[in-house]
Amino acid sequence: MKVYETTFIINPQMEDATIDNKVNVVSEIISNNSGKILHADHMGTRKLAYQIKGLTQGYYASFIFESNTDVLKILDRHLKLDETYLRHLTIVYEGDMLEKKQREKEQAQKEQAQKEAESENTDVKETDTKPVKTEEPEIKTEVKAETETKIDSEPVAEKPAAEEVKADTEVKKEVEPKSSTDNESLYNEEDEL
Amino acid sequence: MRETRRRKVCRFCENKISYINYKEERVLKRFVNERGKIIPRRVTGNCAKHQRKLTTAIKRGRILAIMAFESESYR
Numbered sequence: 001m002k003v004y005e006t007t008f009i010i011n012p013q014m015e016d017a018t019i020d021n022k023v024n025v026v027s028e029i030i031s032n033n034s035g036k037i038l039h040a041d042h043m044g045t046r047k048l049a050y051q052i053k054g055l056t057q058g059y060y061a062s063f064i065f066e067s068n069t070d071v072l073k074i075l076d077r078h079l080k081l082d083e084t085y086l087r088h089l090t091i092v093y094e095g096d097m098l099e100k101k102q103r104e105k106e107q108a109q110k111e112q113a114q115k116e117a118e119s120e121n122t123d124v125k126e127t128d129t130k131p132v133k134t135e136e137p138e139i140k141t142e143v144k145a146e147t148e149t150k151i152d153s154e155p156v157a158e159k160p161a162a163e164e165v166k167a168d169t170e171v172k173k174e175v176e177p178k179s180s181t182d183n184e185s186l187y188n189e190e191d192e193l
Numbered sequence: 194m195r196e197t198r199r200r201k202v203c204r205f206c207e208n209k210i211s212y213i214n215y216k217e218e219r220v221l222k223r224f225v226n227e228r229g230k231i232i233p234r235r236v237t238g239n240c241a242k243h244q245r246k247l248t249t250a251i252k253r254g255r256i257l258a259i260m261a262f263e264s265e266s267y268r
Contacts, residue, residue: 007216007257043216048258058258062216089256094212 003038003066008079008088009058012045022084023061029075035067052086064093201238205247213246215253221260225251229261 010022023042030037043060052058065071072090079088205213213220224232224239224247231251234244254260 009257049255049261050258052258060216060257087257089253091253 001066001068003064003093004072004090005062005064005093006075006088006090007060007062009048009052009060009086011053011055011084011086012057012059013055014084019059022082026061026075026078027063029078030063030065030067030071033067033071033074035065035071037063037065039064055086058086203238203240203243205243206240210243213243213250215250215257216259218254218259221247221251221254225260227264229263 006026008026010019012019027037027040041062041064043062045057045059048056048058075090076088079085215221224237226232231248234241237244239247251260255262
């Protein structure tokens with residue numbers, strides 16, 4: 001299974017509902033034929049570089065998806081037959097954006113799994129101590145002390161994890177604008193040309 | 194007199210951009226002249242690898258009406 005990206009332009013001189021419908025039809029075609037949509041991007045109406053059927057604007061939308069080659073035929077046929085789709089292009093996706101997102105997802109999943117594991121461990125300990133309480137009243141105080149220490153330790157253990165997550169997201173936020181500024185430096189150097 | 198020019202460096206290499214998106218008109222239009230022709234890399238200083246990626250991106254952009262196939266020259 002390869003990852004593909006399909007972009008298409010829809011005639012914007014229609015009601016918003018019908019445009020949305022046209023976009024949804026494409027996503028349904030993908031998902032109904034054992035495809036998996038990884039990213040959807042509705043860019044909205046945008047000026048066309050040249051006129052298509054006398055129109056100067058078009059509604060852009062794109063999907064990044066993973067699928068068999070069968071889907072591409074069906075999709076291509078659909079986009080060709082319906083005249084409200086002005087242009088369409090399907091390519092093998094090669095961007096690195098996807099990899100980053102997958103990595104982020106995986107990291108988030110790992111962190112969640114770790115958190116769950118931690119919470120489960122603490123739960124087990126608590127359940128173990130409870131029956132001891134009822135059976136032997138003398139040990140009660142000790143158990144209490146234990147549970148108290150645990151209660152104290154729990155938030156301490158969890159908080160850093162949460163902070164780590166926050167820190168990670170912050171780092172990501174910091175990283176993303178950097179790339180955009182890099183791009184801007186690209187744009188601003190126009191004068192040299 | 195001969196001018197000693199600084200050798201141009203590929204901007205995509207400088208900014209460590211590995212993927213040139215065909216939907217980003219702002220980037221692509223820097224590498225196209227007024228007529229909409231792709232500027233050769235001896236002028237822009239792009240490296241071969243990125244020039245190849247750039248041309249495919251521009252050509253894809255043309256299909257989707259993001260870039261112009263041609264526009265009238267000013268005369």
